[in-house]
Amino acid sequence: MAISNTFTTDRPVRRIHDARLEVPDDPGQVFEELIAGNDRVCQECYRLLRHYERFPWGVGIKHSRILAFVDEVLPDGHRWDLLNREYFESVREPKRLEHAYTEEGKESYCTGCGTMSPYRSPPPRSADRARDVAVQLSVTLHEFGIAHDWVHLAKRVQELKQRPEMAGNDFDCFSQATEEAIDRAGSK
Ligand SMILES: [Zn+2]
Structure with a gap:
């Protein structure tokens, strides 16, 4: 069986740091x-389209409600208290998610496979x-x-x-x- 030779383990893949990534032990x-x-x-x-980066706490507290790309998170075991909140920014990987204009308006598509609904199985x-x-x-x-x-x-x-x-x-x-x-x- 031939496997696509566009990818081999000889070619190192860039690690992408995701501030919210938790790899399960199992x-x-x-x-x-x-x-x-x-x-x-x-x-x-199954292409990675976005990753999370930490977002400055002070800015998050003030503006998270109007910044759609910022997530407000309360770590496990903490009370819903201003000081305990953490903010993460959802950042697009360059060139992997692009905009298209359709009858429904502006939509995004995955440049890896072309799907307009990358979040649906x-x-x-x-x-x-x-x-x-x-x-x-x-x-x-x-x-x-x-x-x-x-x-x-x-x-x-x-x-x-x-x-x-x-x-x-x-x-x-x-x-x-x-x-x-x-x-x-x-x-x-
Ligand atoms: Zn895709």
Whole structure:
């Protein structure tokens, strides 16, 4: 099976620091928490579109309500008190999310796959499409700094998608393949 040679582990991927990234200890939770449940990631192609940076507290307190790109967060265990609040700015990755003008007005699309609804999960993919998406998923995992066997990830997703009982469930295919790929990197 030929895997896209546009990405190899020989070419280092730039780490992207996300101030709100929390990598789960359990590899079985990584896909669900960091990819499928992450509104910074395109759900069509799993490309990272945005990341969070810390936003100055004083400015956040005053203006967070009018700044749509700033999130107000209360860390676990804190009271809803001004002093305990933290502010994060959602920052676009350059050239990954662009504007388009449609009948509905101004919308954004993912430049990786072209979807106008990057935050909606697509219908089940074909096995070949799933393998291509797995290669992009691998890049995103690298950007998050998560060690994994990327060849296994791509191969395994394609293999699972070819099983009739798994084919309709992309989430399970990607989640299982991601868990195995991380386990394999850890046991080498
Ligand atoms: Zn995309």
